[in-house]
Amino acid sequence: MAASTSRDANEVTVASKVGFAELCGLLEKISKTQGNDKKKKVLKEFVDIWRNYHKELHGDKPDLVDSFYPAMRLLLPHLDKERLAYGIKENMLAKLMIEVLCLGKDSPDATRLLNFKAPKTARGDAGDFANVAYYVLKNRCPDKGTLAIQDVNDCLDAIANNNAAKKKEPVRKNILHLLKNLSAIEQKWLIRMIVKELKVGLSQASMLSVYHTDAEELYNVNNNLEKVCRLLRDPAVRAHEIGITIFSPFTPMLGERGSPEKVENLMDGKMYFIETKFDGERMLLHKNEEEYKYFSRSGKEYTHVFGSNAFDGSLTPYIANSFKPGIKKCILDGEMLGYHAQTQTYGTKAEKFDIKSSDLAETKGYQACLQVFDILLYNDKVLTNLPLKERLKYIDKVFNTIEGRILISQVKEGHNNQDCADALNEAIDGREEGIMVKNPESVYRPNTRKGGWFKIKPEYIGGLMDELDIVIVGGYFGVGSRAGMMSHFMCAVAVPSDDGEHPQVFHSFCKVGSGYSKKELSDFNKKLADHWQVFDKRNPPDCLILAAGFKEKPDAWIHPSKSCIVQVKAAEITESDKYKTGCTLRFPRVECFRDDKPWFECLSTVELEELRQKSGGKLAGTRYDLDDSAPVKKKRKVISRVVRPTLGSRFKAIDTSNITQISKMLENKEICVINGSEDWPKPELEKKIVEYGGTIVQNPGGETYCILADKIAVRVNNLIKRNIYDIVKGTWFVRCIENETYIPWTPGDMIHISPKTQRKFDEDYDVYGDSYYTDTQEDQLKHVFDKMEKFEDEDMLDNEDIAKIEENYFPDESPYGLFRTCRIYVDNNLVISDASTKIPNSSLDLIGLELRFFGATVSERLDEKVSHVLIDSKDTSRVGQLREVRRRRSKKFNIINEDWIKTCIEEGELCNERKYEPTVTT
Incomplete structure (x- = not known):
């Protein structure tokens, strides 16, 4: 290594003696070397030379601060917590380079720098600003720069600090200093360090392992690159005891993706724990005597928000007295949530608030609440090597819960796949993010997803989410x-x-x-x-x-x-x-x-x-059924010669080569199946169509006889809009199969009727679907009565039609259609003081009239079309029953009190119902 003399002798460090050009030469060599082992060998040679030079300068002094850290923070810039953001983008660097090099604004090189992403201007280096800059600079800069590694780090520290203080001129001066004193190849690697992406083909784990066998493990615990380099300076000394220390941030243990049908295998058939997966921010609370600190999952500190002592912050003043006597130190792992005290509900990210905001209570009405689900330090005892079931026993010894401020996450036991499926469905019904499944024997392993914790969310499971x-x-x-x-x-x-x-x-x-x-x-x-x-x-x-x-x-x-x-x-x-x-x-x-x-x-x-x-x-469209075929992980498609490359796998037809035709019932009829039911899924329907002489297609065309569907999904809706196909319920074809004969359609069989078929129906059926000629069956009569009731209820003009008329003819948004799209059931029985009788609730009757006045449909029954259930805030005893009814329904309804109606009318728009859902009382 060539030494640099740019630093004062009193401040001598290895980094002040090693030129930045040496480090860039290393990176250039690693990037051109093929194979991970060979790349690691090149890096190891550099580290060994550094260590030898370190011995020459300092000998074996044990408490020396100087270490490999100045080089490591440049080799792993994305881990440098000291300078998280430089506030510098490629466009800013491009303008400074144009200024330093005195390039004309419209010159080819200036254009290349400013439009580095565009393939035509950047040529073969499109998207790689560092390479584009290198080719512009290589004939305009010295062959070797004059700065040492320490000089570059000092400049980068100054840039980060001044950017945080919003001082633009010092930032600009430091960047110009670097640009003027580095070679083209050095500037290429400097740019990659600034944008925190080196692209040398060595992972973070590989680089840390080259430095020391225990480096990655220690970094996962403390999230401190400088401490890793200093404590593991000697490769012969092993970190046998890696302890979690108070006020030292670390990346917490993480959950691996899972699914209900695999839980028994993952847990080897043994009992496991189930917890709610909260929709908040992962947060670790450190307490040392009367001082508190809060760290996020990434190691960023938020003590300034939540409070360092009992007199400061949005949370600490409310929980400081909850800690039990004798608790001097502790580290708690949990989820920071937004709690709405009035409605006793937790907010979600969909409500667009940041729990880390210091003015959260004033702006959104939420207060910080920590849901604790693990403990890592109990006074001076590190608990990470204890199994989870033992760690949980310590949480009760640490603090008393306070509603809406600090709580203990509720854990229940699971024993099989069905227990997991039931818990997931409860989370879906409760609009939670999902569930966590944990092995009771799991020890706490920071920054790993392979420790026995599994997160199960609706979006991980095919068919549960609306696409x-x-x-x-x-x-x-x-x-x-x-x-x-x-x-x-x-x-x-x-x-x-x-x-x-x-x-x-x-x-x-x-x-x-x-x-x-x-x-x-x-x-x-x-x-x-x-x-x-x-x-x-x-x-x-x-x-x-x-x-x-x-x-x-x-x-x-x-x-x-x-x-x-x-x-x-x-x-x-x-x-x-x-x-x-x-x-x-x-x-x-x-x-x-x-x-x-x-x-x-x-x-x-x-x-x-x-x-x-x-x-x-929330986009969870349905509940999880363990009996359904297990969803499979999406794999890369392998396209054979006989399959059109433009056709997605989910739209491919079944293999009909081995299906034997047993009837000519559907001869010369082309049918497209969109979806099926649980009893008759799409592949089964398609198989039967071929058996009965029909032809299946995946996309309807001009020769398509009809479309079969069980559910009105987005694709079905789009086909309905085209108004050229007959879309028939799958139950019609099932009847044909059961009777082994073709049965003509009736209006009750139709999801959508084409104009041609409608003309035929008009000749044979009245407006309610009752045939003029054939005898009516029981199920057909039920359909007729349902349609008559619909016509009577809606007087031939439903609220959607009225809403369209209002939109077309009342562009100024008349307030009298505010609840036009709502169908509301008013729960208007109020229990009086002796709890033995019920009387009509006149206040809700008046609100019911007001709802009608503002366009709502007030239903006398809690039918499947109800969108809202109105509960009197003075009697919430039936909320639990209503939630159970809602849980069983595929179409969910909102439970609200009269305050929601008043707020909507005052605001002139439909407000989010979540905070107005009453709490359960007995």
């Missing part, structure tokens, strides 16, 4: 391995056209960038390559409406008619002002590219609003 078909309207240039193509996409929903034609306007909705393989992404980019246009906010396209102020805008846009629909799965719909819809998806990922579906059949703004209102934005 949204949305259209791609924008793209974002990729970087790194995705350079030179669009790596992320802006998706939108359609505004329905008034004339029934294809939609012309689309509202921005979300951004997706995961769920597809690199090959799928590459193929998709090739398909759309000729249709992308640069997005110019001064002249935005008429077909695409973004949020005000262009808070989220793509690098390029594409007309929806030239684009493609993607099927997206997400956890929930959350509020957002970055998109025109006013909401977006949380954790979206692409399930597949819908080549089979035309662009104009994407999700509409009306359908999105229905989803948003359903279950408070």
Whole structure:
């Protein structure tokens, strides 16, 4: 290693003697070496030389601060907690380089720097700013820089500190100092350190293992790179006792993905623990005497929010007295939630609040509440090596619970797969995020997902989540391995056209960038390559409406008619002002590219609003049935010669080569099956169609006889809008199978009737579906009566029709249609003082009249169409029963009190119902 003399002799460290060029040379050599073992060998040689140099300078002094840390923080820049954010983007660096090099603003090199993502200007290095900068600088900079590793670290520390203090000029001066005193190759690696992505082909684990066998394990415990380098300076000294220490942040133990049908195997058939998975922020509470500190999962400190002592913060003053006598030290692991004291409910991320905000109570009415589910330190005793069942016993010894402030997570035992499935369904019904399943024998292992904890959420299980078909309207240039193509996409929903034609306007909705393989992404980019246009906010396209102020805008846009629909799965719909819809998806990922579906059949703004209102934005569409076939992990598709490459696997037909025809009942009839029931799933229906002489297709066409469906999903809705197909209930075909003869359709068999079939029905049936000629069966008569009741209730004009009329003819949003889309059941029996009789609740009767006045449909029965149940706040004894009814229903209803009605009328819009759900009383 060549020594640098840029530091004062009194401040001598290895880093002050080793040139930054040496480190960059190492990185260059590692990046060009093939094979992980060979790369590690190159790094080990550098580390060994560093250690030898360290001995020459300092000997064997035990308490020396100087270590490999200055180099390690540059080799692993993403782990450097001391300078989390530089506030520097590639565009800022490009402008400073243009200034330092005195480049003309319109010169080819300046254009390359400013447009480094664009393939045409950046050429082969599109998306890699560091490489683009290197080729611009290599003929304009010295062959070797003059700065030592310590000099570079000092400048980077100054940049990070001044950025945090919002001092722009010192930041600029330090960047200019680095640019002027480093070679082109050094600046390439400096840029990668600043953007925290080196791209040398060595993982974090590999680099730490080269430094010391125990380095990764120690880092997982304390999250402190400097401490790792200092404590493990000697490779011969092993860290046999790795203890968790007070006020030292570490990455907590994490959960691995799981599913109910695998739990018994995961737990070896033994008892396990089940807990609610809370929708909050993971937080570790450290207490030492009267001092408190709070650390997030990433090791970031939030003591300034929650409080360092009993007189400061949003939480500590309320829980300091809850700790039992004799508790001097402790570390508690839990979830920080937002608790609404009035409604006694917990908020979710869908309600757009940040529990780490210091003014949360004032702005949203929520208070911080810590749900504790583990303990790692009890006074001076480290508990991590104890099994979970033993650790949990200590929690009760530490503090007394305080409602809405600090609680102990409730644990229940599970013994088989069904217990897990039941717990997941309870979480879905309660609109929780999911459940945690834990091995009672598991020890606490920081920063690992392989320790015996499993998280089970609806979005991990196929069929439980509503899948949204949305259209791609924008793209974002990729970087790194995705350079030179669009790596992320802006998706939108359609505004329905008034004339029934294809939609012309689309509202921005979300951004997706995961769920597809690199090959799928590459193929998709090739398909759309000729249709992308640069997005110019001064002249935005008429077909695409973004949020005000262009808070989220793509690098390029594409007309929806030239684009493609993607099927997206997400956890929930959350509020957002970055998109025109006013909401977006949380954790979206692409399930597949819908080549089979035309662009104009994407999700509409009306359908999105229905989803948003359903279950408070949660996208769990149904309950989990353990008897269903277990969902399988998505695998990369292997396309054979006989399969069209544009057809997704879920749309492939069954193999009919081994099916024997037993009847000509459906001869010359082409049928498309969209979905089936539990008893008759889609593959079984398709098999029977072929057995009875019919032909199956996956997409209806001009020769299609009918479409079979059991559920009205998004795809069925889109086919209904086209109004050219007969969509028949699967029960019709099941009747044909059971009777072994073709049975003509009746109006009761139809989900949707084409105009041609409707004309035929008009000749044979009255408006209620009662035949003029044939005898009526019991089930047909029931359908007729139901339809008559519907006609009488709605007087031939339902509330949706009225809502459309209001929208067309009352553009100023008349308040009298506020509850037009709500069907409300008023629970209007109030128990009087002797609890022996009930009298009509006149106050709710008056509210019922007010609801009708503002457009609501007030139902006398708690039928399947009810969207809300109104409970008097003075009598909430039936809330428990109503929740049980709601749990069993596929279509959930909201339970609200009269305050929700008043608030909606005052605000002039439907408010979120969650905080108005009454609590259970006895």
